Amino acid sequence: MSKGGSVMDTKHEMSKIQNCMHNAGFKLTPQRQAIVKVLLEHHQEHLSAEEIYIELLRASFSFGLATVYRTLDILTDLNLLTRVSFEDGVARYDLRTEDKNHFHHHLVCTRCGKTVEIHEDLLSDVEQLVLRNYHFKVSDHRLTFLGLCQDCQNKQLLGDDHHQ
Structure with missing residues (x-):
């Protein structure tokens, strides 16, 4: 990569x-x-x-x-x-x-361990909600999505095809 x-x-x-x-x-x-x-x-x-x-x-x-x-x-x-x-x-x-400057998010493949960074702030609306509803000013956050990367999904599909 x-x-x-x-x-x-x-x-x-x-x-x-x-x-x-x-x-x-x-x-x-x-x-x-x-x-x-x-x-x-x-x-x-x-x-x-x-x-x-x-x-x-x-x-x-x-x-x-x-x-x-x-x-x-x-x-x-x-x-x-x-x-x-x-x-x-x-x-x-x-x-x-x-x-x-603001923490980015991560996609982590639970099979191969590959980690991909997402440089878009996906939580700005959530931070505003937290500020408004809880009077808490967020300075940073960490978000990690766990799942299967495209390569592992493809391997899983190929493996599933061979077992049928």
């Missing part, structure tokens, strides 16, 4: 992250910068800490997995990352970039 989606200005995003960290009293160390670079390069994916660590090893970085976890925690606390969990229960990370 292609990474597709919007084109990202990685230098601008790196600068934005650096400024946010600096304002919160953190430095963008070379290790943290390498982790952010992996997140930027894979911004259409939802990588786990271990997957980020593997990418860093491939790029010949030699710091520990604990550094990855600490950095992810800092970035999450600063609202630069969102921690998401899908059907596999593994914590994955979604970089909050300028094209993702």
